[in-house]
Amino acid sequence: MSNDNSSTTEHPVNAPDGTPVPYDTHVPTHREAEPIADPGLPAHTWRPTDVDPKAEKRAERQIAGMFIAAMVFAVLFVVAYFSFEVGDNWDTFAGLGASTITLGLTLGLSLLLIGTGIIHLARKLMADHEIIEMRHPASSPQEDRDATIQALNDGLDEAGIGRRPLVRNTMLGAVAVLGLPAVVLLRDLAPGDALDVDRLGKTIWEPGMRLVRDVVGTPILASEIEMGDLINAAPEAMFPTEENGYPELHGAEEQAEKAKGAIIIVRMDPDEITPLEGREKWTVDGIICYSKICTHVGCPISLYERTTHHVLCPCHQSTFDLADHARVIFGPAARPLPQLPIAVDDEGYLVAQSDFNEPIGASFWEREKL
Amino acid sequence: MRLLNRTAGRLSRHRRGPLAGLAVLLLGLLISGSLYTVFSPAQADTQPSETEQVAKGKELFLASCSFCHGQNGEGVPTVRDGYQLGPSLVGVGAAAVDFQVGTGRMPMAQPGQQVQRKPPVFNDEEVAALAAYVASLGPGPAIPNESDYSIDELSDAEREEAISRGGQIFLTNCTACHNFNGAGGAMPRGGYAPTLHGVEPRYIFEALLTGPQQMPNFSNGNLSPDEKRDVIAYLGSLEETPEYAGFTLGGLGPVSEGLFAWVVGIGGLVGAAVWIASHTTRSKKSKVNA
Numbered sequence: 001m002s003n004d005n006s007s008t009t010e011h012p013v014n015a016p017d018g019t020p021v022p023y024d025t026h027v028p029t030h031r032e033a034e035p036i037a038d039p040g041l042p043a044h045t046w047r048p049t050d051v052d053p054k055a056e057k058r059a060e061r062q063i064a065g066m067f068i069a070a071m072v073f074a075v076l077f078v079v080a081y082f083s084f085e086v087g088d089n090w091d092t093f094a095g096l097g098a099s100t101i102t103l104g105l106t107l108g109l110s111l112l113l114i115g116t117g118i119i120h121l122a123r124k125l126m127a128d129h130e131i132i133e134m135r136h137p138a139s140s141p142q143e144d145r146d147a148t149i150q151a152l153n154d155g156l157d158e159a160g161i162g163r164r165p166l167v168r169n170t171m172l173g174a175v176a177v178l179g180l181p182a183v184v185l186l187r188d189l190a191p192g193d194a195l196d197v198d199r200l201g202k203t204i205w206e207p208g209m210r211l212v213r214d215v216v217g218t219p220i221l222a223s224e225i226e227m228g229d230l231i232n233a234a235p236e237a238m239f240p241t242e243e244n245g246y247p248e249l250h251g252a253e254e255q256a257e258k259a260k261g262a263i264i265i266v267r268m269d270p271d272e273i274t275p276l277e278g279r280e281k282w283t284v285d286g287i288i289c290y291s292k293i294c295t296h297v298g299c300p301i302s303l304y305e306r307t308t309h310h311v312l313c314p315c316h317q318s319t320f321d322l323a324d325h326a327r328v329i330f331g332p333a334a335r336p337l338p339q340l341p342i343a344v345d346d347e348g349y350l351v352a353q354s355d356f357n358e359p360i361g362a363s364f365w366e367r368e369k370l
Numbered sequence: 371m372r373l374l375n376r377t378a379g380r381l382s383r384h385r386r387g388p389l390a391g392l393a394v395l396l397l398g399l400l401i402s403g404s405l406y407t408v409f410s411p412a413q414a415d416t417q418p419s420e421t422e423q424v425a426k427g428k429e430l431f432l433a434s435c436s437f438c439h440g441q442n443g444e445g446v447p448t449v450r451d452g453y454q455l456g457p458s459l460v461g462v463g464a465a466a467v468d469f470q471v472g473t474g475r476m477p478m479a480q481p482g483q484q485v486q487r488k489p490p491v492f493n494d495e496e497v498a499a500l501a502a503y504v505a506s507l508g509p510g511p512a513i514p515n516e517s518d519y520s521i522d523e524l525s526d527a528e529r530e531e532a533i534s535r536g537g538q539i540f541l542t543n544c545t546a547c548h549n550f551n552g553a554g555g556a557m558p559r560g561g562y563a564p565t566l567h568g569v570e571p572r573y574i575f576e577a578l579l580t581g582p583q584q585m586p587n588f589s590n591g592n593l594s595p596d597e598k599r600d601v602i603a604y605l606g607s608l609e610e611t612p613e614y615a616g617f618t619l620g621g622l623g624p625v626s627e628g629l630f631a632w633v634v635g636i637g638g639l640v641g642a643a644v645w646i647a648s649h650t651t652r653s654k655k656s657k658v659n660a
Binding site: 045119123124232302303319 | 535
């Protein structure tokens with residue numbers, strides 16, 4: 001091995017059979033003398049599989065064995081899939097089902113054996129001679145760059161676009177206008193009339209509509225609500241019956257109205273409520289009602305603490321003080337929860353005085369105009 | 371017994387027989403037992419009357435609860451306006467006492483963000499006495515009967531229906547804090563919603579009725595007793611449902627699952643990669659040219 005840096009006549013690396021391993025061809029033939037002598041590469045050490053044909057054969061058999069075992073486990077997976085039903089014998093071993101265990105083990109082992117086989121191959125049998133690869137300048141040689149620019153200019157010249165601005169401009173225009181069909185198609189991907197911005201400002205609530213318990217659909221007697229109660233409620237129109245006469249809604253429309261009309265009702269000491277100006281008559285004896293939809297990005301929220309009157313949004317930790325017009329006291333929400341003005345009807349059930357007086361849920365561009 | 375023998379032996383050598391100690395012991399028990407039957411009131415097996423219970427409850431209350439809740443259960447306010455050392459117990463009802471004392475939450479070990487469940491301090495009789503006393507302070511929810519929360523008397527079809535309706539009610543009203551699986555979850559400022567697994571149906575019913583700590587009420591005007599029973603039936607069915615997929619990791623959802631995937635899954639892969647690379651395949655032998 002040579003330590004002479006200016007010469008490359010002698011190779012520092014030889015293949016197992018003694019033939020010189022070539023340097024990376026990108027290395028410049030002539031190198032400047034370096035201030036610190038290149039120590040070169042340490043002598044190559046061989047693996048047992050390189051020096052011992054028996055070891056080589058053995059490694060070959062091991063690798064093939066792993067791949068064959070991987071095949072066997074993959075087949076066993078299929079067998080297990082058809083022989084064990086999920087749900088049968090769900091407690092075969094340590095609380096795990098026979099199906100779960102066999103499917104997991106066979107597929108896992110199959111993948112693992114393929115992986116170990118490949119690693120074994122790479123470490124035992126693949127050629128492992130060292131290569132020196134010198135650093136190159138990042139940019140292309142100057143002549144290449146000049147040639148490219150020359151070719152580009154020649155092309156532009158021959159196309160004559162520079163001389164014919166009409167052709168150039170109409171071509172650019174044609175490509176630009178091609179964007180319009182795409183915009184129109186994307187726009188109509190929105191469900192129904194979601195682009196009808198005016199509808200975002202309205203919900204299904206209307207004057208006199210009863211507040212009913214969500215899921216159950218029963219109306220709520222104001223006199224039966226106790227201090228500290230939290231009721232997850234919905235508009236009566238979401239539970240149409242012959243008696244109440246609301247029309248049946250279906251599909252996307254039903255989902256949208258359900259999502260927009262969701263409310264939470266809480267009851268607290270009337271003295272604890274500090275109403276906004278104009279909202280003094282929006283509550284019934286300490287019963288106060290807000291939209292359930294967070295004003296940040298629209299998660300439904302009902303993590304309510306009766307002691308603090310705070311409601312927390314689990315998505316991004318926005319916290320609202322329900323005693324103080326649902327003012328935001330923490331988190332990314334920018335506006336208080338919209339409040340639903342409520343009253344009692346002549347039978348004593350809670351009803352809405354009107355729809356929300358502002359759009360519920362997350363902000364959007366046209367919100368301020370509604 | 372040997373001690374007894376020795377003491378007797380000092381008095382007389384005749385009393386040193388091997389069975390003398392036993393005989394003395396039996397005689398003593400017989401005498402004290404008959405004296406007790408003669409002098410004690412003959413109502414040991416009847417229920418204590420309500421007045422007696424209230425009186426006993428008041429005694430226990432004065433000893434264990436009045437420091438925070440006041441000598442008459444009126445609550446003790448602190449200097450900070452609106453905050454209380456212990457809230458007033460007038461009108462909280464027997465259900466609240468049965469829940470708080472029966473689950474060991476009260477008496478409180480230390481003030482803090484959250485009162486924790488711990489082994490109860492009082493036995494059933496004492497809890498009943500305390501409940502009777504607090505119930506006498508003002509009208510409030512009573513301790514529910516087993517028929518209020520049990521679905522044993524329903525037919526199979528009704529039970530099925532109760533469980534599925536209970537599931538919907540649970541997912542609408544309870545999951546926000548107690549997690550979809552009833553495993554509990556974190557609340558603001560260090561609080562937490564406790565797990566509902568393994569909680570006796572009676573205590574779930576009482577918690578719904580009375581709204582302990584930060585939890586809102588689900589009074590009978592909010593969720594009817596039948597709806598509460600359905601929620602409890604659903605929680606019972608959750609506990610009976612086998613975990614087909616194996617480990618639940620606490621049923622906490624993405625938090626524990628993510629933690630497991632990152633720490634055990636990716637950590638294991640990194641460890642395996644390090645292990646593979648740290649072992650050399652080199653040999654000291656050199657190549658022999660054939």
